[in-house]
Amino acid sequence: MGALAASALSVALVASGCSKTTNDNGGGEAERGTQAGAISYDTNDNKAPAPAVTGAAKGGNLGVFLPDGFEHLDPQRAYVNVAQLADQLLVRNLNGYREDGKGNLKIIGDLADNPGTDVNKDCKVWEFKLRPGLKYEDGSPVTANDVAYGVARSFSPDLSEGPHYIQSWLADSSDYNKAYKGPYNGGAELPPGVTVPDAQTIRFTFAKPHCDMPYAATLTTTAPVPKAKDTKTEYDRHPFSSGPYKINKYAIGNSLTLVRNPNWDANTDPLRTAYPDTFTFTFTLQADQIAERLVADAPADQPFLSWVNVPAAQLQKTTTAGVKERVVNGPTQFVWYFNINNQRITDINVRKALNYALDKDAVLKAIGGTAAGTPATTLLSPTVAGYAKYDVFNAPATGDPAKVKEILGSTTPPALVLAYSNNPRRAAQAEAARKSLEASGFKVTTKPIDPTNYYTEVGRKDNPYDIYLGGWGSDWPDAGTVIPPLFDGRQITPTGNQNLSYFNNDAVNAEIDRIGTLPNAADRQKAWGDLDKKIMTDYVPLIPAYYDNNYTLTGSKVGNAFVSDAFGLPGLSNIFVKQ
Amino acid sequence: MVRFVIRRLLLAVTTLFAISVITFLLFFAVPSSPATVMCGKSCSPERIAQVEHRLGLDQPLIEQYTTYMKGIFVGRTIGSGDFVRECPAPCLGYSFRTDEPVTDILKRTVPVTLSIVLGAAVMWLTIGVSLGMTSALRRGTLFDRMAIGASLVGASLQVYFLGLVLLLVLVYGSAILPSPTYTPFTENPFKWALGLLLPWITLGFLNSALYARLSRAQMLETLSEDFVRTARAKGLPKRTVYTRHALRAAITPLITIAGLDIGASLGGTVITESIFGLQGLGRVAIQAVEDLNLPIVMATVLLAATFIVVANIVVDLTYAFIDPRVRLS
Numbered sequence: 001m002g003a004l005a006a007s008a009l010s011v012a013l014v015a016s017g018c019s020k021t022t023n024d025n026g027g028g029e030a031e032r033g034t035q036a037g038a039i040s041y042d043t044n045d046n047k048a049p050a051p052a053v054t055g056a057a058k059g060g061n062l063g064v065f066l067p068d069g070f071e072h073l074d075p076q077r078a079y080v081n082v083a084q085l086a087d088q089l090l091v092r093n094l095n096g097y098r099e100d101g102k103g104n105l106k107i108i109g110d111l112a113d114n115p116g117t118d119v120n121k122d123c124k125v126w127e128f129k130l131r132p133g134l135k136y137e138d139g140s141p142v143t144a145n146d147v148a149y150g151v152a153r154s155f156s157p158d159l160s161e162g163p164h165y166i167q168s169w170l171a172d173s174s175d176y177n178k179a180y181k182g183p184y185n186g187g188a189e190l191p192p193g194v195t196v197p198d199a200q201t202i203r204f205t206f207a208k209p210h211c212d213m214p215y216a217a218t219l220t221t222t223a224p225v226p227k228a229k230d231t232k233t234e235y236d237r238h239p240f241s242s243g244p245y246k247i248n249k250y251a252i253g254n255s256l257t258l259v260r261n262p263n264w265d266a267n268t269d270p271l272r273t274a275y276p277d278t279f280t281f282t283f284t285l286q287a288d289q290i291a292e293r294l295v296a297d298a299p300a301d302q303p304f305l306s307w308v309n310v311p312a313a314q315l316q317k318t319t320t321a322g323v324k325e326r327v328v329n330g331p332t333q334f335v336w337y338f339n340i341n342n343q344r345i346t347d348i349n350v351r352k353a354l355n356y357a358l359d360k361d362a363v364l365k366a367i368g369g370t371a372a373g374t375p376a377t378t379l380l381s382p383t384v385a386g387y388a389k390y391d392v393f394n395a396p397a398t399g400d401p402a403k404v405k406e407i408l409g410s411t412t413p414p415a416l417v418l419a420y421s422n423n424p425r426r427a428a429q430a431e432a433a434r435k436s437l438e439a440s441g442f443k444v445t446t447k448p449i450d451p452t453n454y455y456t457e458v459g460r461k462d463n464p465y466d467i468y469l470g471g472w473g474s475d476w477p478d479a480g481t482v483i484p485p486l487f488d489g490r491q492i493t494p495t496g497n498q499n500l501s502y503f504n505n506d507a508v509n510a511e512i513d514r515i516g517t518l519p520n521a522a523d524r525q526k527a528w529g530d531l532d533k534k535i536m537t538d539y540v541p542l543i544p545a546y547y548d549n550n551y552t553l554t555g556s557k558v559g560n561a562f563v564s565d566a567f568g569l570p571g572l573s574n575i576f577v578k579q
Numbered sequence: 580m581v582r583f584v585i586r587r588l589l590l591a592v593t594t595l596f597a598i599s600v601i602t603f604l605l606f607f608a609v610p611s612s613p614a615t616v617m618c619g620k621s622c623s624p625e626r627i628a629q630v631e632h633r634l635g636l637d638q639p640l641i642e643q644y645t646t647y648m649k650g651i652f653v654g655r656t657i658g659s660g661d662f663v664r665e666c667p668a669p670c671l672g673y674s675f676r677t678d679e680p681v682t683d684i685l686k687r688t689v690p691v692t693l694s695i696v697l698g699a700a701v702m703w704l705t706i707g708v709s710l711g712m713t714s715a716l717r718r719g720t721l722f723d724r725m726a727i728g729a730s731l732v733g734a735s736l737q738v739y740f741l742g743l744v745l746l747l748v749l750v751y752g753s754a755i756l757p758s759p760t761y762t763p764f765t766e767n768p769f770k771w772a773l774g775l776l777l778p779w780i781t782l783g784f785l786n787s788a789l790y791a792r793l794s795r796a797q798m799l800e801t802l803s804e805d806f807v808r809t810a811r812a813k814g815l816p817k818r819t820v821y822t823r824h825a826l827r828a829a830i831t832p833l834i835t836i837a838g839l840d841i842g843a844s845l846g847g848t849v850i851t852e853s854i855f856g857l858q859g860l861g862r863v864a865i866q867a868v869e870d871l872n873l874p875i876v877m878a879t880v881l882l883a884a885t886f887i888v889v890a891n892i893v894v895d896l897t898y899a900f901i902d903p904r905v906r907l908s
Contacts, residue, residue: 068866069677071676071677072677072678156662157629157633158633158658158662160626160629160630161617174623174625175623175625177625177629184660184661184662185660185661232661232662233658233662233664233678236677236678251687252677252679252683252687253679253684253687253688253858253863254687254858283858284760284761284856284857284858285856286853286856289746289758289856292746292747292751293751293758295751296750296751296752296754298754450609450611451869452611452615452616452869452870452871453611453612453615455615456612456615493624495624496622496623496624496627
């Protein structure tokens with residue numbers, strides 16, 4: 001579902017790509033040409049401990065403000081990026097992202113000593129060897145059995161909130177519960193396709209090739225859970241730590257305090273420097289209060305950072321000296337599109353004309369301008385590996401009504417129904433879009449839809465709307481989690497669609513299949529980038545509206561805060577408190 | 580007296596029952612699917628069905644309702660197989676979104692709202708009533724004019740304006756007061772009061788305006804009544820006339836309003852809680868409505884209704900003690 005489907009999930013769902021992240025100005029980020037992600041098997045990259053951060057100091061309490069608590073901290077149930085980022089402190093996964101804040105992102109082994117061996121070079125059998133000396137918070141060793149048990153419990157229908165990639169691949173069906181329902185109620189210990197040859201080794205066998213497994217293994221689905229410690233639905237309250245911190249106090253809905261896990265050994269961890277002594281998460285403040293407090297930078301708030309964008313009303317306060325240096329600004333993995341219903345608008349010239357007609361600038365200004373995002377011309381986010389900058393139409397961001405008339409010629413522009421999710425932000429954007437389309441001669445009727453029902457409505461194949469906004473974020477920084485779900489026409493079903501433009505083209509479908517089986521990651525990335533451009537050049541199924549942006553504040557004592565390309569928010573693994 | 584209480588209690592139970600049915604029906608009348616909201620990204624029809632089953636939303640409406648009500652009185656068992664959970668009475672179910680028992684959510688949010696409202700009520704009643712009474716006794720003086728003028732300003736302001744201004748000036752700007760927080764009274768009474776001072780001042784000032792004007796008017800009316808003139812004529816000291824005779828009569832209508840005000844506020848001071856960043860009942864209720872989180876919606880609506888119903892009964896009972904003219908029957 002367009003990842004922002006539900007208001008409950010209004011925080012971005014998981015991971016993605018690669019951004020240069022500025023900590024030095026509030027004005028947006030530099031142009032990005034292409035984006036290359038890297039799965040690194042280099043032993044130097046995979047070596048623990050994690051590289052030291054220049055100028056970092058150990059100690060202190062680092063605080064995080066976020067307006068809502070975590071839905072699920074249980075690693076197998078976490079899907080929203082805030083929970084997944086917090087989990088990086090509590091649990092370790094098979095793989096992880098090393099990012100330096102300068103746009104370099106590498107996938108390396110976390111628990112595993114490298115990002116996974118493709119045993120038969122066909123992407124069907126993946127083997128991970130655990131590093132020696134890994135321990136839980138009670139000092140007991142982390143074993144491959146525990147990783148397998150974690151994956152097994154992620155199958156349970158009672159714990160099904162997390163991502164479903166690995167489960168679907170193992171069962172070779174998105175309805176994976178037909179094959180396996182988890183280790184509960186007398187179910188088998190191990191899911192189909194998972195074997196544990198010895199305590200340090202876990203092996204995944206898929207029916208079809210899944211060359212993205214090193215990416216999927218970064219998900220907290222692969223966090224180890226010892227069977228004896230599995231408290232099922234209660235595990236949410238206290239995940240058993242395998243990471244550098246453990247839970248000290250968790251007042252759900254109010255706050256979470258983490259303290260050091262004395263049994264964590266930096267020499268086994270290539271990803272986390274774990275500088276602060278403690279972490280405090282505060283869930284009670286709203287976005288505007290968080291912004292006010294961080295702008296004010298009172299001593300108690302100086303070691304805090306925010307995980308929610310500065311609201312439009314407070315943006316002006318973030319441009320003054322003393323504040324603008326503390327803005328963490330950079331693109332997230334989300335792209336917002338105005339989907340054009342290709343079943344209703346069948347004339348490609350009309351779709352092209354719409355691309356010229358839309359005033360992307362006004363659509364962005366309606367929600368805060370450059371802090372909220374930058375106008376998009378591609379399908380892929382700049383954070384996604386495979387992204388290559390292009391602009392088929394070369395229209396100004398404010399639209400080009402003259403060009404619309406030129407394309408349409410004597411054709412009368414059709415009357416359009418523009419549907420939107422009925423909350424203040426989306427309503428303002430819909431109004432801006434309507435104005436600009438009407439300025440180009442389209443007759444537009446707007447249709448508000450209840451926010452909780454929006455994606456259900458537009459996800460119905462026979463929906464009566466012509467144009468509607470939808471956001472999508474990759475689950476890991478690779479185009480493989482963007483193009484297939486959004487543009488593979490064979491996945492269109494009567495309800496619950498993600499391909500909201502209902503675009504279905506045999507040549508594109510075939511190319512998606514071909515790219516999915518390319519064994520070399522660099523070849524795949526290049527091919528996805530080319531396909532992105534081809535879709536927008538030859539078929540124009542939608543209007544790329546804007547790239548979503550992270551624009552958050554930190555207090556003056558927070559060091560090394562930058563937007564994680566993988567999660568679209570400032571990460572915590574290598575952050576520090578300035579002493 | 581006893582008959583009166585029993586009658587009122589029966590009426591209260593009927594009211595609450597009706598509200599529970601209406602809430603339930605309204606919730607399901609909306610064409611939204613909580614399962615879709617909870618299901619999140621990449622949600623196949625099979626998974627939606629699974630979530631619906633897990634949340635019990637695939638049951639007939641009447642059965643869902645009876646299960647829920649049964650849970651409140653005798654408790655119930657939720658889930659199946661290894662995931663069975665005993666939810667003892669009063670069982671209000673589990674949050675659809677976080678799986679947290681709703682009773683736990685209430686346990687941590689009700690004290691917050693209770694602290695805000697009761698603290699503020701003490702403030703607005705003492706300030707408002709004393710200002711109003713004094714004004715009435717010194718009718719036409721400078722004090723009277725100033726007090727009533729100030730109360731006009733107070734009555735015209737809104738909590739989202741005054742609250743934000745006070746926050747900007749006293750907290751973000753000058754740091755005279757710390758950011759509002761909630762610390763349980765049992766943990767540290769001083770921190771409890773300090774953290775809630777700003778909401779108390781804000782609500783206290785705004786509401787005291789209303790009470791000042793009301794109590795002034797009531798007092799003036801009472802002072803012109805025959806029984807006051809009689810008391811004066813008997814030669815009773817001024818003090819006794821005002822406090823023993825006039826005040827008692829003037830205060831009765833104020834109690835009605837105060838009782839209802841407090842009862843309604845306890846149901847959720849959403850705006851106040853939002854402005855000051857306090858996680859009380861109101862914010863939880865609003866969030867639950869946005870998320871289609873039925874168990875929390877039901878619990879907060881019922882609790883808010885209970886507060887109002889109970890406040891009504893308490894007001895009626897108090898009448899009998901304060902005003903000898905009122906007899907409960």
